[in-house]
Amino acid sequence: MTKIEKKKAPTLRFPEFTDDWEERKFADFIDVKSGKDYKHLNSGPIPVYGTGGYMLSVDRALSDIDAIGIGRKGTIDKPYLLKAPFWTVDTLFYAVPKQNIDLQFSLSIFKKINWKKFDESTGVPSLSKTVINSVGASVPCYEEQQKIGSFFKQLDKTIALHQRKLDLLKEQKKGYLQKMFPKNGEKVPELRFAGFADDWDVRKFGELYKKVNEKNDLSFGKDRVISVANMYFKDTGNIRSDDAYMKTYNIFRTGDIAFEGNRSKHFAYGRFVENTIGDGIVSHVFDVFRPIQQFDLNYWKYAIHNERVMGPILMTATTSSTMMTNLVAKDFLKRAILVPSYSEQETIGSFFKQLDDNIALHQRKLDLLKEQKKGFLQKMFV
Incomplete structure (x- = not known):
């Protein structure tokens, strides 16, 4: 029986093309060149690129031909187009297509390949010209x-x-x-909707919220556990469901706010999040506060999560540890906010x-x- 050779063509193709694609090595259709140090150059109009993109501009070009940037060290899996003239640092190769090879087509091939699997290092990810040149690809x-x-x-x-x-x-x-x-120091915002002219009221949080410690009485199962960090109901797969553990959770009702003490560059003193997704339960490590009076949930979602509004308040109502901030509830409830x-x-x-x-x-x-x-x-x- 004669073996039928599989046709070398993509599954989705422009109708006017029917010929097989040719299997080739990168070395056959791409010339990989090395970047160089730029510190001896003066400032100028020529962009310098690294693995993370644009860095600064100098007065000389390393290449006057459009090319593809591919990381030699560090970020090796984010190839991108380099418009000439340009300079690349020594951690970024620039690949120039050879004759009868389309640049945009080559860029798509570079983006399609999982370069991480060609990483040659046990430390910082690395590629070499030899490895890039040896990679195979089909070309029409x-x-x-x-x-x-x-x-x-x-x-x-x-x-x-x-x-x-x-x-x-x-x-x-x-x-x-x-x-x-x-x-x-202001009583009204800089930008306001027409029809509103009165000063905002100064109110202590203790007039607006009360701290609650409503434990789960098993009326909520593990399908109602809320991620405070992202405000969604968690995947139940890795959550314990025995009664004793489920009773440790605090009930977190619609309209309640909870304090999350994880530090980030945006929330140096922790942050509050409002429950707008429905009644559920949260870990006992989160302080939960319930509104005493009627609020618009959408408004409070943004007010309570606005670091510019809450940062100064939380700065005086939290204690710091290495990775977390802890809320002192009695101090927080004494602080005032404009409403x-x-x-x-x-x-x-x-x-x-x-x-x-x-x-x-x-x-x-x-x-x-x-x-x-x-x-x-x-x-x-x-």
């Missing part, structure tokens, strides 16, 4: 390369456009969070909710585009 005719390269170039432009829109929305939100809450009227709370809360919904929509679109690109990279290459 130049015309098909151009068509594929152009397709992915346009897809990357669309992804970059959505990323810029998303980044802009997030920056706008940061600006609104700064301007729609009063600064220290707008309920109708203004509703207006501000609705505004930020719509803004967050818009951000989430753009994030989903961006994630979908990135997933589609992954699929095309799988199906449009051999």
Whole structure:
């Protein structure tokens, strides 16, 4: 019986191309060049790139030809396009396509490969020219390369456009969070909706919230355990469910706030989060506070999580340890905060909710585009 050789072609292809792709080594179609030290150069208009991207600008170019940057040390799995003229440091190779090899097509091949599996080091990830040159890849005719390269170039432009829109929305939100809450010493915010003119009220937290220690009486199972860090119901797989353990949890009801003491660059004194996802339970290590009066949940979600608002308050109501901050509840309840009227709370809360919904929509679109690109990279290459 004659063995039928499998055709060397991708599963998804432009209809005008039917020939087999040719199996080649990177050395056959890419010239890998080394970066160099730039410290002897003067400042100028030529960008210098490292594994993390742009670093600074100098007065000389290492290359006047567009190329692909690929890490020699450190970040070895994030290849990216280098527009000439440019200079690269010695931790970043730059790969120049040889004759009849399309740059954008080559970039897509570089992005498709899992470079981490070629790591030669037991410490800092490393690649060598020898390893890169030895990697195999299937290559079509130049015309098909151009068509594929152009397709992915346009897809990357669309992804970059959505990323810029998303980044802009997030920056706008940061600006609104700064301007729609009063600064220290002020009684009204810098930016305000029409129809509201009264000063915000000064209220102690003890007038607004009470500390609660409502233990789980087994009315909540492990499917209602809430992650305070990210505010979602946890995966039940790794949660103990014996009665004694489940009784250690504190009940965390809708509208309650909980203090999380993990330090981060954004929340140096810990932070509060509000429960807007439904009644559940949290670990006993979290202090839980319940509102005494009616609040707009959307407004308080942003007010209570705004470091500019809460940072000065928490600075005087927490004690520090190496990795965590601990809330002194009696001190916290004595601290004061500015509070707008309920109708203004509703207006501000609705505004930020719509803004967050818009951000989430753009994030989903961006994630979908990135997933589609992954699929095309799988199906449009051999």
